[in-house]
Amino acid sequence: MSEWKELTNESQTRWDGIAEFWDNYMGEQSNRFHREIVRPKTEELLTVNEGQIILDIACGNGNFSRRLADLGAEVVAFDYSAKMIERAELRSKDYLNRIKYQVVDATNYDSLIELGTERYDGAVANMALMDIADITSLTRALQQLLKKNGVFVFSIPHPCFQAPNTRKIHETEEINGEIVTRNSVQISKYLSPEPIETIGIRGQPVSHILFHRPLSYYVKLFLSANFVLDGWEEPNFQKDEDSNKRFDWYELPPAVIFRFKKL
Template identity: 25%
Template sequence: MNQPDEGTENEWDTTDYDEGHSFVFEYGEGVVDLLEPKTGERVLDLGCGTGHLADRIAGSGADVVGLDSSAEMISEARESYPECRFVHGDARDFSFSKPFDAVFSNAALHWVSEQDAVLDSITDALRPDGRFVAEFGGTGNVATILDAVRDVAADRGYDIENPWYFPSVGEYTAKLEAHGFEVRYATLFDRPTELDGGPDGLSSWLGMFGDGLLAPIPDGEQRAVVSAVEDSLRDDLFEDGTWTADYRRLRVIAVNEAE
């Protein structure tokens, strides 16, 4: 989940990310299954984070390159998986000398508002008939949490905007087709996700992923805002000592039809 847009970029604590939010890459295992990587294929993992899924893909015999905008994530990935290649770069503007058979992305693209630039780069990176397989937040993702943050912030005089890109199936498939892709599969589904950290799970999630969301609120007030958000959501999202985020995910498989 690691290709943030300029202006909403988190400063990633890679240890906390791996140990306290492991659901990000654990749920990504299913997206790797959709990819069906094969021995000898060149695969780009776009928004690779700390490299766990790149390593899983490489285990199939594929030649994997991981790209991420976070220097901290790339450093951790290189240290953990030295047999894979990892590149510090921007999803909106990247290029490689040799085309890829597939571009894979898990929990990353919702960080980038300029999707046309991303898809231009993906199209250029893929060989003709190469495939693009991705999962990221879709329309309605974490809507309950977003609404609570907006309401609490508004009570204090702050206007909160959604910093993420959560498209509908129709919106995103139309965008893919406009960039020369044939969409083979697209689905939007609810995936309630238990957050690590027990009673601190929601505040930890906001601390890891919510920099852009909380940006209009002064640092000195953010803790009080988060506490009020917890109070407002406790009846709906907290049960048996665990917070559950109302995730909705969009999955796509598309083939590059460009000449």
């Protein structure tokens, strides 16, 4: 089983409960992970042009929606958390002529179709599909929402390296008089889809539900819906002066970003 639609309400309730915390943490510019890992390659794969209409799926507090508007797009952005949308609108007062925010459940096919068939040049979901209990309705709807040759770009935590029960290991060893550090991950499961409770940001009031799926699941799902995979990135952090003091993802990609094109 890779879809858990019965958990949608529970997932939504938890995100409403942590919306304020996440918004305060992410702020206007979001965190380092989004700035260095997610945004650059997402923008590269999406290739936004002036005047395009872009659908921002599970938009959170609207950080990337505003970036899309800055790039010249007209944006329709939605999230199933009404509190997240409230936060997004508060932060987007200077963008309301370019961004339309809505509360929409991405597991509800009929609600998605109401956003407009063959209206969008592209769609994007930044670090979101793993938080959606059932993505089959979204996949079917995107085939209707996108224009011909429209693209859908989405990022998720890399399921090969951030599978359930993954251990992150940071080792320091002296070799021939030099201090050598190594980062590695230890995993015991990957192929079996499962929902897990997780803490995305230390200190968040309650955990949220992450829906782990292997890479093959995403690829097969979109190919079966008449999309073609024509872009793929596995971004990593670049080493800096603090890299030897912490676990950092400079050889292991913490996220994977896909681009699927509508046939």
